[in-house]
Amino acid sequence: MIAELGLAALWLAAALAALQLYAGTMALRPGGEGVAALVRPAAVVQGIACAFAFLMLLWLFAITDLSVKLVAANSHSAKPMIFKLAGAWGNHEGSMLLWVAVMALSGALIALVERRLPEKTMLATLAAQAFVGLGFYAFLIASSNPFERLPQPAVEGLGLNPLLQDIGLAFHPPTLYFGYVGLSVAFSFAVGALLTRQVTPEFARVMRPWVLGAWVFLTLGITAGSYWAYYELGWGGWWFWDPVENASLMPWLAATALLHSASVLAARDALRAWTIMLGVVAFSMSMVGTFLVRSGILTSVHAFAVDPERGSFILVLLTLYIGGALALFALRAGTVSEGQRFAVTSREGALVFNNVMLSAILGIVLLGTLYPLLTEAFGVRVSVGPPYFNPVGAIFAIPMLLVMAVGPLLRWRRDSIGRIQRPLILIGAIILAALVAVLALGEMSVLPLLGLAIAVGLAVASFLPLRGRRLTRVPLAVWGMVLAHFGLAVALFGMASESAFSKERLAAVAIGETAQVGPWEVTLSEVLPAAGPNWTAIEGHLLASYADGNPIELDPQSRSFWAPLQETTESALATRWNGQLYAVVGSEAGAGRWQLRLWWKPFVTFIWYGGMLVALGGALALIGRVIDDLRRRAVLARIARRRSEEAV
Amino acid sequence: MSALKPKHQRLVLVVIALVALIGAGLLAAWALRSQASYFYVPEQMMAEPPEPGRAVRLGGMVEEGSIRTLPDGVTVAFLVGDGKARVPVRFAGILPDLFVEGSGVVAEGRLGPDGTFVADNLLAKHDENYVPRELQEMTEHQKREVVAETEDGA
Numbered sequence: 112m113i114a115e116l117g118l119a120a121l122w123l124a125a126a127l128a129a130l131q132l133y134a135g136t137m138a139l140r141p142g143g144e145g146v147a148a149l150v151r152p153a154a155v156v157q158g159i160a161c162a163f164a165f166l167m168l169l170w171l172f173a174i175t176d177l178s179v180k181l182v183a184a185n186s187h188s189a190k191p192m193i194f195k196l197a198g199a200w201g202n203h204e205g206s207m208l209l210w211v212a213v214m215a216l217s218g219a220l221i222a223l224v225e226r227r228l229p230e231k232t233m234l235a236t237l238a239a240q241a242f243v244g245l246g247f248y249a250f251l252i253a254s255s256n257p258f259e260r261l262p263q264p265a266v267e268g269l270g271l272n273p274l275l276q277d278i279g280l281a282f283h284p285p286t287l288y289f290g291y292v293g294l295s296v297a298f299s300f301a302v303g304a305l306l307t308r309q310v311t312p313e314f315a316r317v318m319r320p321w322v323l324g325a326w327v328f329l330t331l332g333i334t335a336g337s338y339w340a341y342y343e344l345g346w347g348g349w350w351f352w353d354p355v356e357n358a359s360l361m362p363w364l365a366a367t368a369l370l371h372s373a374s375v376l377a378a379r380d381a382l383r384a385w386t387i388m389l390g391v392v393a394f395s396m397s398m399v400g401t402f403l404v405r406s407g408i409l410t411s412v413h414a415f416a417v418d419p420e421r422g423s424f425i426l427v428l429l430t431l432y433i434g435g436a437l438a439l440f441a442l443r444a445g446t447v448s449e450g451q452r453f454a455v456t457s458r459e460g461a462l463v464f465n466n467v468m469l470s471a472i473l474g475i476v477l478l479g480t481l482y483p484l485l486t487e488a489f490g491v492r493v494s495v496g497p498p499y500f501n502p503v504g505a506i507f508a509i510p511m512l513l514v515m516a517v518g519p520l521l522r523w524r525r526d527s528i529g530r531i532q533r534p535l536i537l538i539g540a541i542i543l544a545a546l547v548a549v550l551a552l553g554e555m556s557v558l559p560l561l562g563l564a565i566a567v568g569l570a571v572a573s574f575l576p577l578r579g580r581r582l583t584r585v586p587l588a589v590w591g592m593v594l595a596h597f598g599l600a601v602a603l604f605g606m607a608s609e610s611a612f613s614k615e616r617l618a619a620v621a622i623g624e625t626a627q628v629g630p631w632e633v634t635l636s637e638v639l640p641a642a643g644p645n646w647t648a649i650e651g652h653l654l655a656s657y658a659d660g661n662p663i664e665l666d667p668q669s670r671s672f673w674a675p676l677q678e679t680t681e682s683a684l685a686t687r688w689n690g691q692l693y694a695v696v697g698s699e700a701g702a703g704r705w706q707l708r709l710w711w712k713p714f715v716t717f718i719w720y721g722g723m724l725v726a727l728g729g730a731l732a733l734i735g736r737v738i739d740d741l742r743r744r745a746v747l748a749r750i751a752r753r754r755s756e757e758a759v
Numbered sequence: 760m761s762a763l764k765p766k767h768q769r770l771v772l773v774v775i776a777l778v779a780l781i782g783a784g785l786l787a788a789w790a791l792r793s794q795a796s797y798f799y800v801p802e803q804m805m806a807e808p809p810e811p812g813r814a815v816r817l818g819g820m821v822e823e824g825s826i827r828t829l830p831d832g833v834t835v836a837f838l839v840g841d842g843k844a845r846v847p848v849r850f851a852g853i854l855p856d857l858f859v860e861g862s863g864v865v866a867e868g869r870l871g872p873d874g875t876f877v878a879d880n881l882l883a884k885h886d887e888n889y890v891p892r893e894l895q896e897m898t899e900h901q902k903r904e905v906v907a908e909t910e911d912g913a
Contacts (some may be wrong), residue, residue, distance in 0.1 A: 339891055345853075346880075385772075449769050468777050471783035478787040482795060492798035493817060494867075499794040504789055573887030619832020680853065700832030709855050 114179050114258040117167030120160045121208075121258070124215060125248035126155035128241045132219075134588050135238025139231060139306065150237050151178050151222040155465025157244070158219025167211040169258055172199040175268065175315070181205060181257050183265035188646055196283035203405060206284055209304060211247040213292045217321075218244065221296065227317055229309055236303030243295055254424055274637065280738040287359055288330035291397035292630040293325025297369065301390030302436060303656035305443045310383040315376035318390070320736055322370050327729035329363045334722030345680035347696045347710045349609070349718055352500045357480045358400030360474055366395035368469040371462050379523055381450040381459055385466070388444070391436040396473070398429045403480065461518030468511035469609045475503050505558055512603070514571035515596060520708035524551060547719075555611045570600035587735025589656050595728025602721025608690075608714035619700035629711030630658045631692050633665075638696070638705055645673060646672045648681070651696035655685055667696040782783070796867070803842040804870070811872050815848060818865040826860055839864060850878040 114144055131153040139145035168181075172195050179184045182264040185202045186195055202211040218240045225233060251257070318339045335360060341349040350356060369389040375382045402425045431659045479495045486493050488608040516538050520531045528535070545567040573596035577585060616628035625634045641650040648670040654662040667683035685692040690713035697706030769781035796814045803811040807889055817839055834851040836862075839892060858881060900907045 452768050465770065467779045470776070471779050474780055474783050475787045478784065479791065482791050486795070493795040494798065495791060495795050496814075498796075498814060499787075499790050503790045507783060617833050617853075685817065695853055701828060702832070704832050706853050707834055 112581075113170055113176065117164045117171070118256070118258040120164040120167065121248070123210075124160040125245065125252065127153045128244045128248060129240035131157060132238050132245060135234045135241060138234045139238075141726050143502070143521070144160045146234055150234050151502075154222035154240070155219045157241075158215040158222075161212045161215035165208050167188075167248070168205060168208055170194060171258075171713050172196055174376075177266070177268060178264035180261050183261060185269065187268040187645070193278070193614065193646070194678050195279060198284060202249070207247065207251055207255055208257050208287060208289065210292065211244060211251060211269060213289060214244055214247070214295055217296050218299075223299060225317060227313055228303075229307065231447035231753060232303045232307045232309045234303075235306040236299045237318055239299040239302035239306075240296065243299065243432060243451050246431065250421075250424050250428065251304075254421055254692055256308045276624050277320055283332060283335050286328050286335060289328075289340065290325045290329035290366070291331055291362065291401070293321045293328065294366060294394045294397050296321040297325065297390050298432075298436070301387045302439065305387055305439055307442065308446060310447050312377050315373045315386060316736075316740070318378060319370070319373045320733055320740075321732040322366060322373055323729055323736065325609070326363070326366045326370050327726050327733065329366055330505050330722060330726040331358065333359050333363055333721050334726065337722070338719050342684060343679075345682045347615070347682075347693055347695075347708075347712075349606075349715065352479070352496055354403050354480050355748040357476050358403045361476055362397040362400055363387060363479075364469050364476070365396045365471040367463045368466045368473075369393045372466055375459050375462050376450070379451050379453070379459060380452060382445050382463070382466075383450045384444045385463075387447070387579050388440060389466075389669065391433070391440060392470075395429070395433040395436070395652070396477075398425070398432060399477075402429055408554055418597075445677075449707075451524075453523070456517060456521065456528060457526050458521045458523045461514050463520055465511050465518065468507045468514075468561075471507045472511075472700045475507070475694075476500065480501075481689065501558060505537055505561075509561060509565065509586045512569055515599075516565075516569045519573075519576040519596070527584050531687065534572070534578075538575075541571050549611075559607040559611035562603055563611065566600045566604035566607060569596055569603070573597040573600055587738065588732045590727045591730070591732025591735060593728070594731060595725045598721045598724025598726075598728055600719050601724055602719075605714050605717025605719075605721055609718065612713040613715075614711040616707075618706050618707050618709075619704040621702070621704045624704075626709060628692070628709040629713075631711055632656050632659075633692075633707070633709055634662075635705060635707065641668060643670075646670045649696070651682070651694075651707070653694055654705075655692055655694070657685075657687060657692075665692070665694050667694045669696055669698070686716060689713055747759055765883075770904050791908070798865075801839055801841045801844040801846045805875070806847050806872075809870055811870050814867070814869055816865055816867050817848070817876050819846070819863070821862060821864050823860050839866065845875050847874070848876045848878055850881055851879075855881050 113234045131150055134146040134149040135142040171179050171182050172186055175186055175188045181204050199205045222237060244491045297318050304314045337349050370391055372382045372386045377388045405421055405425055479499050482495050483493050521533055542564045545564040549563045573593055575715045576593060614625055614629035615631055618626045620626050622635055622637055624633055633653050636652045638649055638651050641648045648668040650666050650668045653665040655660040656666055664684045665683040665685055668681040670681055671678050680695050694709040695708040700706050781847035795815055798816045801819050804817060814912060819839040819841045822838040822840045822845060828835055828871050838845045838850050865882040867880040868876060871877050
């Protein structure tokens with residue numbers, strides 16, 4: 112009964128989306144004002160219906176209703192409750208339903224509160240939102256019905272992939288989806304503005320919170336995903352340039368560019384067409400990402416629950432959305448009049464430069480990700496990895512980071528290098544000093560060296576916009592920028608340090624023996640069996656001491672799950688302020704020895720701290736912008752009230 | 760610096776952006792040709808070996824009875840075959856879960872001067888749902904081979 116209720120709600124939501132699209136489109140035509148009143152209520156009810164459908168799915172998972180195919184295939188009555196619930200979106204159908212539910216709720220939210228744009232632009236935006244939503248409803252109902260019943264209820268569920276039975280999973284995919292949804296809202300605003308030719312600073316201000324929110328979620332999702340891959344896969348790496356990782360990075364790059372160009376549009380009324388274009392590209396990238404992840408068309412360590420048929424469905428949606436939006440852009444961009452002009456040496460100039468660099472990096476990642484597909488069409492199978500992405504990406508990332516250090520110091524519209532001479536010299540001197548200092552530590556390859564030096568320079572430079580200002584009066588949005596830029600420097604420092612200073616040790620160790628890695632001494636004290644609710648394991652007990660300090664106990668495991676049958680390695684980590692010791696235990700190596708793989712990774716944690724700082728900066732900026740908007744609205748309302756009182 | 764004719768600013772911006780993007784594209788195309796790692800099956804690797812030191816991948820079946828652990832306890836040597844040829848492979852590290860004789864594997868690494876493939880990383884079947892795509896095709900290909908062979912024999 113619950114499943115049927117959920118399905119009915121899903122159909123209702125789909126029908127309302129169709130109504131919303133129809134009414135929104137009709138309302139744009141002359142004489143169509145009659146149906147305009149339907150659009151906002153349709154969006155609100157659609158959001159409620161779709162959220163209800165998702166709640167029904169959660170309920171089915173909570174009670175482990177094994178007559179529902181999705182529950183039987185992905186859940187198990189022995190699983191802890193949190194993983195039962197996470198199982199609702201830890202699969203293809205459920206995650207798509209979550210996506211569309213969040214999207215419908217966002218549509219409902221803008222329908223309820225957004226009154227700043229011209230009404231026609233809002234109607235066009237909501238129609239575009241309904242158009243995007245409709246594709247997803249069709250996809251869910253036609254090929255991925257999450258509420259499908261089994262002819263015979265299953266006796267027991269098939270469990271959830273144990274690699275995914277992790278608290279990280281409960282939050283990682285939804286976080287990325289929130290990001291994708293935010294970009295879909297930005298896309299709808301862009302289409303709405305383009306349809307009604309209202310590409311104004313007001314439009315940028317309305318779109319910006321959605322882009323900021325999406326960007327914060329994407330940043331968090333990528334950071335969490337990277338840490339998950341790092342400790343869960345047991346390979347000691349934090350980024351593999353895997354197609355699925357690239358799929359989340361590409362929308363992030365586009366959203367970063369969009370965020371900055373929207374700021375230029377909001378503050379200075381420049382970069383109109385470019386902002387619209389980025390809005391289209393950012394959402395396109397999240398669709399490309401979904402397509403790559405869900406179709407299984409590329410080999411990936413993350414590839415699970417793939418299905419070529421669904422892949423083609425997403426490909427059709429992708430072509431429809433992107434093709435349609437680009438065609439609209441080609442038709443309309445010429446009629447968007449040029450915005451305010453600016454000099455090359457100006458805040459706008461720096462932002463444009465970084466926008467172009469970000470787009471170039473995006474293109475490089477996209478080409479590298481799709482290249483194996485391309486060559487396979489000619490019968491050659493290749494894979495593209497760090498030897499391509501790292502140097503080629505760096506060629507564009509390094510100038511971008513340097514300009515990023517300077518850009519916030521420049522004034523809008525027109526400025527001169529001479530005015531910011533002193534901070535420029537300061538930043539340059541810091542980078543040079545860092546270069547020399549790092550070189551003194553020993554030889555290393557070029558990229559980590561440059562990374563470390565630029566990270567130090569950027570970390571200092573990110574705080575320079577605060578100089579000479581009363582800190583209590585600095586707007587939240589500026590704090591957000593400072594924090595986000597500083598976070599990027601911190602993350603960059605972690606990446607470069609990990610790549611430059613990591614030490615690895617692989618050894619076969621007997622009980623009581625000691626292995627050394629960097630400043631650590633690791634002793635294998637015993638190896639014991641261990642057991643959990645649905646797995647058994649061998650557990651190595653290690654005593655690790657840093658530079659003769661007190662030993663810390665580490666217990667890496669090699670686990671065997673039985674539902675489904677699978678083995679995983681559970682790494683153990685010892686975290687210090689200046690890095691992490693990473694330990695993995697392998698199989699028996701003969702003669703009473705066990706395989707141990709140890710890494711000492713100085714400052715590796717900075718990568719994720721940095722990512723969190725970036726997200727925090729984004730969140731601060733978002734809060735600052737929303738508060739500003741609310742204040743402005745209050746002021747406008749007061750003025751309007753006073754006027755009406757005067758009129759009386 | 761700021762002597763741009765305002766009239767042409769939009770055009771100039773578009774041109775700069777296009778030049779940067781096309782430059783990135785050309786650079787990427789060049790780098791992809793030289794940096795992409797090619798996929799070999801043992802037969803190809805024997806017939807036209809890649810230059811030593813170039814990163815490539817080798818996919819095939821782990822030959823029955825070929826896995827042995829070297830005395831250091833962490834290096835494993837085995838043969839990867841495709842029914843037509845076999846390549847000796849050496850790997851130092853913790854073996855992936857479900858790495859067993861008779862199952863498929865993709866080894867990432869480079870061919871050494873002595874004809875041994877030195878793997879940095881091994882990709883094996885993760886679980887019953889996930890098979891590296893190359894392997895999937897490989898096993899189907901092999902199935903066909905096996906069927907053909909038995910039919911010939913009959």
